[in-house]
Amino acid sequence: MKLAVISGGSRGLGAELCRQCVDAGFELLEFSRSAPHAFSVACDFTDSLSVARIVAEHLAPLAARTDLSELVVLSNAAMLEPIGPVSRQAPAAVQANLNANLVAAILFMGEAVRAFQQHPARKTLVSLSSGAALKGRAGWSLYCAAKAGLDNFIRALALEQALEAAPFRALSVDPGVMDTDMQAEIRAASAEDFPSVERFHALLREGELRTPQSIAGAIRRIVAGEHEGGARLVAADFL
Numbered sequence: 203m204k205l206a207v208i209s210g211g212s213r214g215l216g217a218e219l220c221r222q223c224v225d226a227g228f229e230l231l232e233f234s235r236s237a238p239h240a241f242s243v244a245c246d247f248t249d250s251l252s253v254a255r256i257v258a259e260h261l262a263p264l265a266a267r268t269d270l271s272e273l274v275v276l277s278n279a280a281m282l283e284p285i286g287p288v289s290r291q292a293p294a295a296v297q298a299n300l301n302a303n304l305v306a307a308i309l310f311m312g313e314a315v316r317a318f319q320q321h322p323a324r325k326t327l328v329s330l331s332s333g334a335a336l337k338g339r340a341g342w343s344l345y346c347a348a349k350a351g352l353d354n355f356i357r358a359l360a361l362e363q364a365l366e367a368a369p370f371r372a373l374s375v376d377p378g379v380m381d382t383d384m385q386a387e388i389r390a391a392s393a394e395d396f397p398s399v400e401r402f403h404a405l406l407r408e409g410e411l412r413t414p415q416s417i418a419g420a421i422r423r424i425v426a427g428e429h430e431g432g433a434r435l436v437a438a439d440f441l
Contacts, residue, residue, distance in 0.1 A: 203229055203267060203269045203270050203271060204226075204227055204228045204229065204270075204271055204272040204273075204274075205228060205229050205230075205231070205264060205270060205272070205273050205274070206219075206220075206223040206228040206229070206230050206231070206273075206274045206275075206276065207230075207231045207232075207233075207261070207273070207274070207275045207276070207314055208220055208223070208230065208231070208232045208233070208275075208276045208278060209232075209233045209234065209245075209247070209276070209277050209278055209279035209307070209310050210233075210234055210247075210278040210279030210280060211230075211232035211233075211234055211239065211242070211276075211278065212232075212234040212235070212236045212237070212238050212239075212242070213382070213383055214380070214382035214383055214384060214414055215278060215330070215377055215380060215382060215414045215417055215418060216232075216234070216276075216278040216279070217238075217414070218414040218415055218417075218418040219276055219278065219418045219421065219422075220232055220239060220241075221418075222415075222418050222419065222422055223274070223422075226422065228272075228274070229241075231243065231260060231261075231264070233245040233253070233256070233257060233260075233279070233310065234247075234279065235247070243256060243260050245257070247279045247281075247301065247302040247306040247307075247310075248281075248298040248299075248301045248302045248306070249301070249306075250301040250302075250305040250306040250309055251309075253306040253309050253310055254306075254309040254310075254312075254313055257309070257310055257313040257314070258313045258316070258317065261313060261314060261317040261318070262317060264317075265317040265318050265321065270318075270321055270323045271323055271324070272323055272324045272325075272326075273314075273318055273321070273323050273324070273325045273326070274326050274327075274328070274425055275311060275314040275325075275326070275327040275328065275370075276328050276330070276421075277307050277310055277311050277327070277328065277329045277330060277352075278330045279302065279306070279307065279310070280302065280303050280307075280330070280345075280348075280384075281299060281302045281303060282342070282345055282384060282387055282388065283295070283299065283387075284296075284299065284344070285341050285342065285387075285388075285391045285395050285396050286341050286391075286394075286395035286396070287340070287341065287343070287395075288343045288344065291344075296344060299344040299345070299348070300344060300347070300348060303344070303345060303348030303349070303352075304347070304348035304351050304352065307329065307348075307352055308352070308355055311327055311329065311355075311359070314327065315327065315359075315363075315370055318370075319366065319368065319370075320367075320368055321368060322368050325368070325369070325370040325371065326370070326371045326373065326425050327356075327359075327370045327371065327372045327373070328373050328374075328375050328421065328424070328425065329352050329353075329355070329356050329372075329373070329374050329375070330375060330377055331349055331352065331353055331374040331375060331376045331377075331434065332345070332349045332376060332377075333376060333378070334346045334349045334350075335349035335350045335352070335353045335374075335376070336350070339396075339398055340396070340397050340398070341391065341395050341396035341397065341398070342396070352374070353374050353434060356372045356373065356374045356432060356434075357432045359372045359432075360372045360430075360431035360432030361432065363431055364431065369431070370431075371429070371431045372431050372432060373424065373429060373431070373432075373433055373434075373435060374433070374434040374435070375421055375424055375434075375435050375436075375437055376434065376435070376436045376437060377417045377420075377421070377437045378412060378417065378436065378437055378438050379402075379405055379410065379411055379412065380411055380412050380413065380414055380417055381406075381411040381412070381413060381414070382414060385402065385405075385406070385411060388402045389402050389403055389406065412438070412441075416441055417437045417441075419441075420437040420438070420439075420440040420441050421437055421440075423440045424437070424440055
């Protein structure tokens with residue numbers, strides 16, 4: 203059995219990753235709030251402790267299987283809201299953003315590692331990164347902080363896994379800019395909240411947004427490769 207465990211697979215890149223994994227013969231388990239697929243589990247990533255509990259419950263029976271030959275864990279769930287200076291945001295909104303983008307993402311990946319740590323199958327864990335992990339953007343302070351934190355989490359996780367008898371290979375992958383609902387959300391922001399908004403309108407006008415299909419294909423090629431744990435890879439390099 204080949205198994206893919208994906209967060210945020212209800213739309214955009216996540217939904218395309220689900221589709222391509224099914225086409226490649228993987229069994230799927232997807233976690234998202236809307237849970238639209240037959241293989242989905244409803245899970246609110248702004249409630250990070252519930253994520254850990256739900257993921258652990260659903261991974262336990264799969265981890266007990268002895269016929270697992272490959273495991274791919276893709277941490278993709280993320281949110282931009284609230285956009286704008288952090289000084290204007292309600293504390294609850296700040297907490298919800300960081301829960302979804304950082305805390306729940308780490309718990310999601312951590313539960314997958316815990317469940318399958320001793321399994322001898324080929325195991326790859328991918329955290330979907332962003333250019334925002336490397337460069338601050340006014341209006342995106344929370345998203346930038348979370349993505350930077352996840353990149354360093356993956357580096358540290360890779361070092362931890364190097365000490366294990368049956369290690370996961372942990373990678374960060376920057377998918378780049380794509381024509382998704384998140385891009386539409388970015389373009390809908392005001393210049394007051396997000397001063398860089400015109401750049402994202404220009405990306406659409408100039409046809410520079412890649413498709414989720416092409417980026418999902420690049421991510422699958424990365425997973426199939428032999429990259430060193432802890433690496434940060436850019437999907438465009440594998441198109």
